[in-house]
Amino acid sequence: MKKSRVTLGEVARVAGVSRATVSLVVRKSPLVADHTREKVQQVMADLDYVRDIGAARLRNNSSRTIGVIVPNLVNSFFTEFLSGIERVMGEDDRVVLLANSHDDPARQTLILQRFRGHGVDGVILCPAEGTDPELPLRMRQWGLPLVQSLREVGGNVTDYAGADYIGGVRLAMRHLVERGHRRIAFLSVSARTSARAERLEGFSRAIAETGAEDAGIVEAELSWEGAARSARQLLELDSSPSAVLCFNDVLAAGLMLGLRRAGHEPGRDIAVVGLDDLPLAELTYPPLTSIAMIPENIGAAAARLLARRLLQPDVEIERSIIAPSLMIRDSSGYHAG
Amino acid sequence: MKKSRVTLGEVARVAGVSRATVSLVVRKSPLVADHTREKVQQVMADLDYVRDIGAARLRNNSSRTIGVIVPNLVNSFFTEFLSGIERVMGEDDRVVLLANSHDDPARQTLILQRFRGHGVDGVILCPAEGTDPELPLRMRQWGLPLVQSLREVGGNVTDYAGADYIGGVRLAMRHLVERGHRRIAFLSVSARTSARAERLEGFSRAIAETGAEDAGIVEAELSWEGAARSARQLLELDSSPSAVLCFNDVLAAGLMLGLRRAGHEPGRDIAVVGLDDLPLAELTYPPLTSIAMIPENIGAAAARLLARRLLQPDVEIERSIIAPSLMIRDSSGYHAG
């Protein structure tokens, strides 16, 4: 029942060479003669040899494993992001350790310790809300390469991959203004993350640039239910906005639900625009105008940044920012008079 | 810049004991005297010692790592499933290696080799479409514990965690029949998986049980776009169904879109019911009646099955089937005369 693993030594014995030679073959070294290589490869295939990467790492310090920490696995934004990471790392024969911080810094710390124990080569982190800004420095002291993504703490001290939310918000606002909207509200969230800060920054800049009126900022819990509840607050704003830009598509979808419940038809009585362009955006009613960020690409970019740093630990830090694009659908269809 | 890891040996030296003793402390053995334990723990904390699990596994054969392979990371069904696995494994201080097979058996095989190389303790697999039914046996020969989930190949030879789709379809069909529907169609998918077979089985059983008319089975590509395109075929069925039960919520949402485009109002002109009850179901218009399967719980169940088998490798195989429940919303609101 128990299987004894086939080891380098076995292969060496059967092939009639030394362990060291087999090791060279495994690592595709050019030092080994062609006929030896072929013989060894044949034996490896026959015995179904699988190299033990853990044992290898003990000696050469590369586990070909990276850790990814996301705050959430329900929002498909994060899972597409994850998908991009997994794809790029897989192409490079690396493997992904996944963990969910649930946006809890304590849990995030625990996970990082666990990852350290498993000897990951590096980490892609979307920092939990309330993460200690010193964390990147601490990780540097641990000698653990870090790429931050989607959110960022500690100033520009690590590689970073993200979306251009300032530009994205600008696109959305211009679109609304072109459709004649003057009083635009923003549906934000209560969680203090850099992602939130960036969007708010984008909003105020866009207000300045377009000359539209800041019709108010309302905070909701980050869930469609929360957004639905906030519909009332938005409708009761003194400024009576004709359009609402939302923190993300989940909130936008929830808001549309809440508006309809309150007797206002989104896309006709009031324009709603989301951010992220989740698959969901096509399926709401009316279909949601949104800003595509293509999280899969952000994940891929983060993975490439990390791969690059593993290769050259001391290369200067880089930021990889994915450009947004406007997806016009019916929820912004209303042309304000 | 380079950090030399703090090892057991360092801790031992500083604490003035042997490596073996420190190892006992790390593993919380009761064999060590209280005062020694405290001293050692103090030193471990001071030096920021992190146990190298890879090195440990080399000796004791437990990596506290499990592999998970899903066919897809976009459908939130799978990501919630994943979330359940990650949660339960995390509670047990285990770590999850994630990979996406993209429903491709060749890639799946590659991933399994990779996982083997990383010394995973076990695997939770949602088999790709077209997986060799012999795979579970092969994995047994490798000595790699396997839990299948959501889909299954090779007969009942491994632990399995899934949802009761036969029961779920029954719930949905009864609901429709209670609302007066007699001619019910099924929107299926082309991919041949056990998940599909089970739902079709449920459909034909429910037809028999309820005495409703099988108004036809239409196959769509597994995407909302595919489902939208299939609306036409459904509407052109000779049987002119008054209700459509869909393979899952993504198809249901796409179908509703297609129906509306074709001038038929879902929930009023024709009832639509989904399966899975994704978060999405609340956000479509009209909100989608669906059968909740709670993928997070299925993932948790799969994780527990695997944890149990790791503890007792020879315990008899077990099936863990999550019971479905009916979530009534507006898309089935139409009461056929």
Place this chain on the structure above:
DNA sequence: CCATTAATTTAGAACGATCTAAATTGCGCA
């Protein structure tokens, strides 16, 4: 105070790979 037994602690060999440094083999050419 010594013999036993129980409670702690430990030296040293694993685990499966890689690295270093040195040994061996083969080849061209005098």
Place this chain on the structure above:
DNA sequence: TGCGCAATTTAGATCGTTCTAAATTAATGG
């Protein structure tokens, strides 16, 4: 044939932990 140099191959130490078996220390009873 024999020498020098490049091309291959290898012995043995090593990575950080756990295991085995034995050694040491403490505790108990007579």
